[in-house]
Amino acid sequence: MGECPEYRVRLFMSVDLVGSTAFKAKHGDRRDPGEPYPVWLNRTKSFYRQFPNLMNGHYKDYLPTYDGSENFSDRVPKVWKTVGDEIIFCIRIVCLEHLACCVRSFTKALSEYGSLINEQEPELDVKGCTWIASFPAPNATVTSASRFSLDPKQGIIGDQLNEEDEKNADINPSEYDFLGKQIDTGFRVSKFAQAHELGLSIDLAWLLTMLRHMDLVDYQFTYRGKEQLKGVIGGAPYPVITVQTERSPEKRELDSLERSVSGLSFAEPISLRNYIHQFMHQHKVEIPIIPSARDKFDIEKLPQCYKDLTAAWEVGIIEEGKRTQSNEEAEAFVEPSQFVPAPPETPSNIDEINMAIDKLVEVYWSKGQT
Numbered sequence: 001m002g003e004c005p006e007y008r009v010r011l012f013m014s015v016d017l018v019g020s021t022a023f024k025a026k027h028g029d030r031r032d033p034g035e036p037y038p039v040w041l042n043r044t045k046s047f048y049r050q051f052p053n054l055m056n057g058h059y060k061d062y063l064p065t066y067d068g069s070e071n072f073s074d075r076v077p078k079v080w081k082t083v084g085d086e087i088i089f090c091i092r093i094v095c096l097e098h099l100a101c102c103v104r105s106f107t108k109a110l111s112e113y114g115s116l117i118n119e120q121e122p123e124l125d126v127k128g129c130t131w132i133a134s135f136p137a138p139n140a141t142v143t144s145a146s147r148f149s150l151d152p153k154q155g156i157i158g159d160q161l162n163e164e165d166e167k168n169a170d171i172n173p174s175e176y177d178f179l180g181k182q183i184d185t186g187f188r189v190s191k192f193a194q195a196h197e198l199g200l201s202i203d204l205a206w207l208l209t210m211l212r213h214m215d216l217v218d219y220q221f222t223y224r225g226k227e228q229l230k231g232v233i234g235g236a237p238y239p240v241i242t243v244q245t246e247r248s249p250e251k252r253e254l255d256s257l258e259r260s261v262s263g264l265s266f267a268e269p270i271s272l273r274n275y276i277h278q279f280m281h282q283h284k285v286e287i288p289i290i291p292s293a294r295d296k297f298d299i300e301k302l303p304q305c306y307k308d309l310t311a312a313w314e315v316g317i318i319e320e321g322k323r324t325q326s327n328e329e330a331e332a333f334v335e336p337s338q339f340v341p342a343p344p345e346t347p348s349n350i351d352e353i354n355m356a357i358d359k360l361v362e363v364y365w366s367k368g369q370t
Contacts, residue, residue, distance in 0.1 A: 002162030004313040005136040007306045008170070009093045009288050010178070011204075012133065012186050013077060013106045017047050017085035017117075018125040018195055026123075043121060044085060050116070051087060051126075052079060055109035062104055066097040066216070068293025077102055080173040090173040093132070095293045099207060100216035103130060107198060107219075111247040114195065128245065129193040131186030131201035132288055136161070137305040139180025141169045181232075182286075188229040189238075196246035196255070197222065202276050203288050205241040209273035214292075219243045221267045223275075233283045239276065241267075 024040045031038055059076045063069045072094040080090035089106070093099045110128045117124045133139045141161050161169070169176040185201055193199035200208065211217045222244065226237035244266075246252050259265055280287060286303050 002164060004310050005141075005161065005163045005166040007134065007136075007289065007302050008166065009132055009134050009290055010170075010173075011077070011089075011091050011093050011099060011102055011130065012080070012178075012183075013089045013102070013128065013130045014186075014190055014193075015051060015087050015089075015106075015110060015126055015128045016190075016193070017044065018127050019123050020044065020085040023121065023123050039121075043117070043124065047085070047113075047117070047126075048082065048087065051109055051113050052089075054112055055089075055105050058108040058112075059101060059105040062101045066101055066293070068095060068097055069101070071095070071293065072098040072101070077106070078171075078173050080178075090178070092170040093290055096207070096211060096214070096290055097216060097293045099290060100211050103208065104217060106130065107243070107245050110198070110245055115247060125195040127193040127195045127197075127199075129186070129190040129199035130204055131182065131189055132204045132207070133178065133180060133182035133186065134286060134288060134303065134306070135166065135178070137303075137309040138286065139178060139182050141166055142177050142179060144175055144177045146175075185229070185232050188232050191229075192224075192240050192242055194242075196244065196251065197242035198245050200241050200243060202239050202241060202280060203285060205239075206273060206276040206280065207288060207290065208243070209269045209276070212269040213273070221269060221272055222264070223267045223272060224264075233285065236283060239279060241272070241276070 020040070020043075023043075027039055029038060030040075032042065035042060056076050063073055075091060075094055075098060077089035077091040080088045082088070091102060093102070106128060110126055114126045117126065135141055143161070143165075169178075182201070182203075189199050189201050191199070205221070208217060208219060209221065212219060212221075220243065222242045224240040224242065226239050228235060229238045232238055244252075244255070246255060277287075279285070286305070289298075289301050289303070291297050
């Protein structure tokens, strides 16, 4: 079984190219001068290439502004998978400062790439959604089918992975699949994303309000009531919480006026954090454990689901040891009926002995006849 995986929290960030379906339908045959491929394909290829590069660049820019950045300087979010016109990034979070650096880099890339694509094609834009998930419980990491097909030595798809596997998944998420209720929730929450608002899961929103209180981010939060999400927290209405990502000053001003008219103001971070915490407690949503760069990880605060897994893992190791010992003893054991007495060894000089006996017998009989 190997070493039991450590508790870890991974951040997932999804960016989607808005308006791409309608753009393909409208400009399916349109080509730029000298280009063999249609415009929609070139714009999509540019999206796949440019957005990660922009985010990586901003990540490097923000690093020096955070304490403990030497511990996560190489922990830039990696592409987990692409789904149509969507890119999903994933990274294991080292500390709260690392989380702030990742999310700020992502939202900055959303703003910058949105401006770039708007200049090229006013019909296109980008929107984003982010969420977190804890591993190895209540969510799970499994070897992806594509990785297994390339390297059958990786074991059976769906096998329980140990710490060595989890470390590799931290660095190379595209080789793995991540399953569980928090992953499902993240995909459901993506419906809240808009070009001017970043969709959030409530546990990540709780962390971001904490980062705001620590002056690690300067986000403005909006609470838009609750909405039922299929398969999430037993069907109870789920809080809709977003972060404003509008990049246009004019649109920001219009949004501000609209909020004044409608009475919808930005949520006060501390009050929002208290509300989310109470909601999570009532609906048994796991509180994520992420220390700051200056704090030590407190294992006593680990969620009960992880403690249960470690206990089961230890039992599994003991049982595996017993099975191994039993198999070894069974292989070494030989049934008594399998012992067959070896025939007495035949002297190598048997012919000489027989000749000597014949001579003695001959002498004996010759004396007896005298």
